[in-house]
Amino acid sequence: MQLPTDNFILEALDKGLEIGPTAIARNIDKSQSTVHERLRVLIEYGLVEKVDDGYYTITDAGHAYLEGELDADSLEPDDS
Secondary structure, X not given: OOOOHHHHHHHHHOOOOOEOHHHHHHHHOOOXXXXXXXXXXXXXXXXXXXXXOOEEEEOHHHHHHHOOOOOHHHOOOOOO
């Protein structure tokens, strides 16, 4: 994972909202392309899921990671 950008994205999604990359980018002061790229990786590792066209939410694993209950080094990409 790419810290701290990934952490910023997860924290933005941890507010209980389903939001898109543009809103995330604005809130974490990163480019929309960076957010898109990192969202793809976070989805691949099961920390974020796409809930609708252009909207994302944090998963239970994402919450566990933010709370320090899940080590990012133990994560593996989903091959499906």
